[in-house]
Structure formats: C-alpha cells, structure tokens
Amino acid sequence: MDLSDELEKMAANAAHNRAGEQQASSQATVVRWQKLFRYSHSKAWEMIEQHRSNYCRESVSYEHWELVREEKEVQGYDREAYEHGLEIGWRKVKSSAATIDGNCVKQAARRQRYIVRLEKDLTPDLIRKISGWKGPLEVIDGRGQNGDERFCIVSSRIRQALLQQLPSEPTIVRIDEEEKYLSSESRYPTLGLDTTLPQFRPNNCEGPFLPAQDEYPVWCFFYGTLADSTVLTRHLSLTEDPKLYPASITGGLIGTRGGKYCALLDGRENGKVRGCAFQVMTKEHEDALRLYETGNYEVVRCAIEFDKRMVQGCTFRFVGEVDR
Missing domain, CATH: 3.10.490.10 (Gamma-glutamyl cyclotransferase-like)
Structure with a gap:
C-alpha cells in the first residue's frame, strides 16, 4: 500500500471514530465487547479505546458491512465490534493464560444443552446409536403443540450428530440456561478479574x-x-x-x-x-x-x-x- 492509500485509510478511520465516538464510550458498548470477546469490564474499555486510537487499522468498508450486517447484528455485533473481531482473529494468541481461558470458552460451548422432541421414528435408542453416546439420556415429559409429549435432553455434540445424520431436521430447542464453566487450571472466570493479566x-x-x-x-x-x-x-x-x-x-x-x-x-x-x-x-x-x-x-x-x-x-x- 502506498502513502496516499495509507493516508486515505487513516482519514476514513478517523471519520468513523468521530461518527461513533459517543457510542464507543457508552456502558452498552463496553458490555457488548465483554459478551462478544470475553473481556473484563476494564479490558473491554481499554480495547475499545485502543481500537479507536489506531488510525492505521484495517477497517471494514460500508459495502462489506452491509453484506454481513443482518447476520452479525443477530449475533450481537455492530460494525465496530465486527471489525475488532476480524482484527483479533488475525493475530496468534501468545499468552498461555489466554489460551487456557479460550479453551474454557470452548468447553462452556460444548456444555450447552438442548431439548429434542421425541417422535415415533426418533427414540432415545436411535439418538444413542446415531451419536455414539454410551451413557443414559435424560427423558422428560412435557406439553407441546400436540398435547402431551416426551423430550430428550442432549449435548451440543449429540445435537450436531442428529442434524448431520437424520434425513429430516428434528425439533431441537436450546435450553436457555446460565453458562457455567469453572476452570481447574486458572482463576477463570472470577468477578472483576481479567485472568489473562x-x-x-x-x-x-x-x-x-x-x-x-x-x-x-x-x-x-x-x-x-x-x-x-x-x-x-x-x-x-x-x-x-x-x-x-x-x-x-x-x-x-x-x-x-x-x-x-x-x-x-x-x-x-x-x-x-x-x-x-x-x-x-x-x-x-x-x-x-x-x-x-x-x-x-x-x-x-x-x-x-x-x-x-x-x-x-x-x-x-x-x-x-x-x-x-
């Protein structure tokens, strides 16, 4: 990239910063970055300020953002957070503690649970066979659109196997429960602490x-x-x-x-x-x-x-x- 291109990029980033300066300093934006990037409150604030002060960063064009906007806003991103996500995705994580905490997040995702509606051709035995799960499955009674029905609670791994191998997509709903993963290798997660420091x-x-x-x-x-x-x-x-x-x-x-x-x-x-x-x-x-x-x-x-x-x-x- 030549000097004129670099200056143009810096000017565009500076203009973008001025347009969103008030938003970036808000508590809502700090919370957004905490949730998306697993930062502590202070770390989120620091990274927002660092991102905005870096006029030489690789920015996302408005055309690019419009292409992905609908999908990313559903996930909780705005343009600035999406830009930061791409930025940190380009870097290798060098901190061993950060790697531990990243593994914790992945472990938490694997612990997510789902409810599968059981049907005549979808039984607990078939779920075990498809997924390779050897242990018992938790089956509960409930009420659905068709009256009394039975449901099975499964892990994200079992859910993925069902989606990949069943000829038609089963009725699966994520259980909206509080996330829990307490690391045995670090203090992660601890209230008020950025455990990567x-x-x-x-x-x-x-x-x-x-x-x-x-x-x-x-x-x-x-x-x-x-x-x-x-x-x-x-x-x-x-x-x-x-x-x-x-x-x-x-x-x-x-x-x-x-x-x-x-x-x-x-x-x-x-x-x-x-x-x-x-x-x-x-x-x-x-x-x-x-x-x-x-x-x-x-x-x-x-x-x-x-x-x-x-x-x-x-x-x-x-x-x-x-x-x-």
Whole structure:
C-alpha cells in the first residue's frame, strides 16, 4: 500500500471514530465487547479505546458491512465490534493464560444443552446409536403443540450428530440456561478479574482453584430477586425457609436492565456489592438457579464475606446489555 492509500485509510478511520465516538464510550458498548470477546469490564474499555486510537487499522468498508450486517447484528455485533473481531482473529494468541481461558470458552460451548422432541421414528435408542453416546439420556415429559409429549435432553455434540445424520431436521430447542464453566487450571472466570493479566495467571504453587466445577455444597452470592426468600423458596421448591445471610462481594457493580432488574457486572477491584449468601446443596438446585437466571448470565467465582468470615463461592454475572 502506498502513502496516499495509507493516508486515505487513516482519514476514513478517523471519520468513523468521530461518527461513533459517543457510542464507543457508552456502558452498552463496553458490555457488548465483554459478551462478544470475553473481556473484563476494564479490558473491554481499554480495547475499545485502543481500537479507536489506531488510525492505521484495517477497517471494514460500508459495502462489506452491509453484506454481513443482518447476520452479525443477530449475533450481537455492530460494525465496530465486527471489525475488532476480524482484527483479533488475525493475530496468534501468545499468552498461555489466554489460551487456557479460550479453551474454557470452548468447553462452556460444548456444555450447552438442548431439548429434542421425541417422535415415533426418533427414540432415545436411535439418538444413542446415531451419536455414539454410551451413557443414559435424560427423558422428560412435557406439553407441546400436540398435547402431551416426551423430550430428550442432549449435548451440543449429540445435537450436531442428529442434524448431520437424520434425513429430516428434528425439533431441537436450546435450553436457555446460565453458562457455567469453572476452570481447574486458572482463576477463570472470577468477578472483576481479567485472568489473562500476568498478576492473575496461575503459578506452580497455586491450586486447586475453588470452587470447582461440580463442587457441592457451594456458597452462592445472591442479589436482586434471588435475595428474596419467597422467590428462592418457590423456585427451588424448598420445604422450609432458606437460610440467607447478609453478605458482600468485591470487584463488581450493579446495573439495571429492563428498567427494573438488577444486573451484576465487573467493576473496580474495591467495588463492593451487598446482597445475601446462600449455600446451594445439590446440582439439581444449581441447575434450577441457572435456568432461572437464563443465558443472559454466567456463573463466576467470587469471594463472599459474611458472618465475619470469607468464603470462596460463586455468583451470577450479567453478560447482556444494561440500560444506559
């Protein structure tokens, strides 16, 4: 590229920056980058500013953006985020910690669950045969468009096998539940921490990283509606009032969504959020909580302070867009 082309590109990027400057500085844009690129709040802010200040970056033309716009906006991208996605896709990840966290994201995707409607010619035995799955499958009863029906819960791997090998596409719906993947090799994910930074990377003396993925009982920090004992009792079908302890965590901040719902986000290191601590005793109760929070949230580690002690536990971080 000659000098005139380079100057033209810089001018176009500068003009694009001015046109979207207000948007890029908004909390909604920070949250968008957190969700799309798995950045912490501070990292997202830093990368947005870095992206906008790089006038020599490879930009996406308006013509290119219009071709992909409909598809990418459904996925949560705007033009700027799409541009950044292409940019980081061109670079090799050199940080071992970043590689670990990238693997965590892939593991979480593989843990996604789906509901398949069972039919006369689609039975659990056939699903096992097609997918090569040797273990039992969870079958539940429910109501569909045609009345009482049966459904099977499957993993993303089994879903992919069904889509590839069945002659006609089955009825498959993604279960909108909160994401959970707690790494055994790093602190990922932890509220308020960018676990790829040097000071937070694991060393040979650390571990185990707690809580573990399937550790029960586990302490959880609740805020918003789940901190209401009535809501918790009803949702978990408890036979007695839950034991909720006034508690606080650091590293977060509370935003709002839909004008009334609380949304926990990454905040400053000393940012304190108050709520309640509750000990989740079983995986079944945790699964119910994850379904309650839906896919707009993810399980993250945090230190919970209550009753004059500090415990390692979990809380629910919002990954959608908050109100401005």
